[in-house]
Amino acid sequence: MSPSRVREGGQRGWIVPIGGAEDKDNGKEILRRFFDLCGGRGAEIAVIPTASQRNGTGSRYEHLFGELGAAKVSVLDFDTRRDAQERNRISRIEHASGIFITGGNQLRLSTILGGTPIAQAIRARSAEGVPVGGTSAGASILSEHMIAGGASDNPTPHADGVRLAPGLGLTNRVVIDQHFRQRDRLGRLLAALAYNPFAIGLGVDEDTAAFISPENVIEVVGSGSLTVIDADDLQFSSMAQHDDDEPVCMLGVRLHVLTAGATFNLMTRSAAAGALAPVKD
Amino acid sequence: MSPSRVREGGQRGWIVPIGGAEDKDNGKEILRRFFDLCGGRGAEIAVIPTASQRNGTGSRYEHLFGELGAAKVSVLDFDTRRDAQERNRISRIEHASGIFITGGNQLRLSTILGGTPIAQAIRARSAEGVPVGGTSAGASILSEHMIAGGASDNPTPHADGVRLAPGLGLTNRVVIDQHFRQRDRLGRLLAALAYNPFAIGLGVDEDTAAFISPENVIEVVGSGSLTVIDADDLQFSSMAQHDDDEPVCMLGVRLHVLTAGATFNLMTRSAAAGALAPVKD
Numbered sequence: 001m002s003p004s005r006v007r008e009g010g011q012r013g014w015i016v017p018i019g020g021a022e023d024k025d026n027g028k029e030i031l032r033r034f035f036d037l038c039g040g041r042g043a044e045i046a047v048i049p050t051a052s053q054r055n056g057t058g059s060r061y062e063h064l065f066g067e068l069g070a071a072k073v074s075v076l077d078f079d080t081r082r083d084a085q086e087r088n089r090i091s092r093i094e095h096a097s098g099i100f101i102t103g104g105n106q107l108r109l110s111t112i113l114g115g116t117p118i119a120q121a122i123r124a125r126s127a128e129g130v131p132v133g134g135t136s137a138g139a140s141i142l143s144e145h146m147i148a149g150g151a152s153d154n155p156t157p158h159a160d161g162v163r164l165a166p167g168l169g170l171t172n173r174v175v176i177d178q179h180f181r182q183r184d185r186l187g188r189l190l191a192a193l194a195y196n197p198f199a200i201g202l203g204v205d206e207d208t209a210a211f212i213s214p215e216n217v218i219e220v221v222g223s224g225s226l227t228v229i230d231a232d233d234l235q236f237s238s239m240a241q242h243d244d245d246e247p248v249c250m251l252g253v254r255l256h257v258l259t260a261g262a263t264f265n266l267m268t269r270s271a272a273a274g275a276l277a278p279v280k281d
Numbered sequence: 282m283s284p285s286r287v288r289e290g291g292q293r294g295w296i297v298p299i300g301g302a303e304d305k306d307n308g309k310e311i312l313r314r315f316f317d318l319c320g321g322r323g324a325e326i327a328v329i330p331t332a333s334q335r336n337g338t339g340s341r342y343e344h345l346f347g348e349l350g351a352a353k354v355s356v357l358d359f360d361t362r363r364d365a366q367e368r369n370r371i372s373r374i375e376h377a378s379g380i381f382i383t384g385g386n387q388l389r390l391s392t393i394l395g396g397t398p399i400a401q402a403i404r405a406r407s408a409e410g411v412p413v414g415g416t417s418a419g420a421s422i423l424s425e426h427m428i429a430g431g432a433s434d435n436p437t438p439h440a441d442g443v444r445l446a447p448g449l450g451l452t453n454r455v456v457i458d459q460h461f462r463q464r465d466r467l468g469r470l471l472a473a474l475a476y477n478p479f480a481i482g483l484g485v486d487e488d489t490a491a492f493i494s495p496e497n498v499i500e501v502v503g504s505g506s507l508t509v510i511d512a513d514d515l516q517f518s519s520m521a522q523h524d525d526d527e528p529v530c531m532l533g534v535r536l537h538v539l540t541a542g543a544t545f546n547l548m549t550r551s552a553a554a555g556a557l558a559p560v561k562d
Binding site: 153154155156157180181184186187190205223224225227235236238246247248249250251252253254255256257258259262271272273 | 434435436437438461462465467468471486504505506508516517519527528529530531532533534535536537538539540543552553554
């Protein structure tokens with residue numbers, strides 16, 4: 001499931017992983033920015049609450065995007081893989097100007113939607129330029145390699161510290177983890193990169209989002225931080241030499257802590273402070 | 282309090298910060314290695330339990346080093362700054378072949394010993410080649426800039442996330458934090474380096490030690506990891522622009538996770554996997 005091909009002359013849509021617990025009561029900065037990217041008042045947003053098993057998750061976002069002024073919000077829930085083949089729901093995705101995936105359990109998303117026409121439709125819409133955002137589990141599912149689980153509360157990597165699963169594959173440049181600071185997940189994100197250092201790790205805090213532009217430049221929005229782990233220069237990893245819960249040696253990781261307004265270019269792997277003034281030349 | 286001057290032709294002693302909770306029951310790998318550096322069976326070790334307010338901390342280490350075979354172990358406790366001027370205790374430090382500082386509260390160490398003849402004697406012995414080790418609070422006190430407190434359980438740096446105080450100053454090349462993984466202290470170590478990126482951050486896990494050689498090469502001993510934070514190439518820090526508990530933007534930090542046998546050279550700022558075989562050239 002590498003990303004769907006973008007049409008000649010076209011542009012992929014924004015990809016917007018949110019770390020969970022985004023503000024829904026005050027400025028709604030992250031949701032508002034996403035709503036604007038979807039077309040603002042003309043937006044038709046499809047909300048997928050499948051990760052959640054709580055009643056009311058879908059309708060809550062329906063209400064939120066409605067309040068922001070979306071022309072139409074459809075809540076599309078999927079309980080079975082069969083639901084993910086239903087023509088009417090596929091059509092909603094095909095007409096949406098934005099797709100939003102709620103939190104819950106990312107394995108529910110991957111096991112129910114993975115490989116179905118709905119997943120294909122989301123991938124195709126992303127390749128056609130439609131923004132796709134997700135919060136918490138909905139953030140994890142966006143990338144090719146998804147963190148499905150693993151040890152929280154552990155900042156150092158362990159050989160068995162993370163479980164990966166294939167995600168929606170809107171991009172394969174990043175591996176996303178969420179509730180990052182709140183659940184102390186540096187260790188599992190490092191472990192995921194130790195497996196194969198090609199990707200860039202994004203640790204997204206709560207009430208924080210990585211807005212990944214069609215040009216693959218990330219801008220940070222929200223009250224927390226985005227931790228960017230770049231293992232491109234990784235000198236050494238002992239991952240292949242360990243079993244079980246032994247700590248893993250990783251030498252030469254580059255780390256950036258980005259706050260609101262700061263940017264990271266996934267193509268050049270360079271960070272910039274954005275609107276924040278430089279302290280040092 | 283920069284480090285005492287090393288005599289021409291002489292060599293500074295080993296500096297051994299331990300992350301706390303080092304093994305005392307099984308192989309005692311860390312304590313044994315320290316004991317060997319102090320001269321093994323000929324060792325005269327001075328134990329300073331002042332950080333701890335528990336009875337028995339000093340005698341526990343007296344017993345442990347005795348069991349390992351030390352010729353003499355003296356427990357030197359200090360309740361007041363006046364105690365730290367007492368001739369007999371200073372003489373014990375002057376004759377010790379190794380000095381060990383226990384855990385507890387590092388501010389007790391700095392407030393009671395700071396600037397006293399005992400602190401001067403420890404610094405002088407270190408400059409003369411005597412190994413000085415410490416665990417937990419005893420690890421923090423070893424360096425020039427000591428983390429005295431701050432927020433644990435937070436992997437991202439905050440403007441008020443750390444409190445620094447002057448330590449014993451055996452080296453000014455590092456800032457040490459302990460119980461690193463167990464108490465999730467990456468954020469406060471990053472905050473300490475954001476203040477002034479000149480030093481190298483050492484996050485020492487429990488049952489793990491950074492053996493810093495006279496040549497300033499660190500070797501890791503123990504069951505956990507040493508997280509090395511090198512902010513030498515720091516591109517940007519927003520530390521100066523924040524008040525209070527706002528997250529701090531830090532771009533371009535280099536991070537190494539070292540496990541047993543791996544080394545880090547403080548002079549060249551280069552990490553090596555040591556006895557671990559390379560995965561990648």
